Amino acid sequence: MHIARRFREAGIAVAIGASTSPAALSMLKSIPADIQEAIDIGCTVFAGEAEDGRYESLLKEVWAGTAKPVYNDMKDLPNLAGEPVPICRTT
16 A cells, blocks of 8 residues: 555556455455555555456546546456466466
């Protein structure tokens, strides 16, 4: 949040998405304090997969100044068949 807060203070749009965002937004009855803090300072929270043009749409809305505080696509997940599998390397 420290970095996000500094960007927001400078007027720069911030979108946050992480593995904890989808779980928190889809399973909990209330938004966790850290995610709510991000929303309160003007960050956009993105929960779900970015395929099928979703991330592109988010970026267009951020650029246009029309981004919503929360994008929760966990109930409408895209078909990931045929998508490349991320490679995780350890050193």
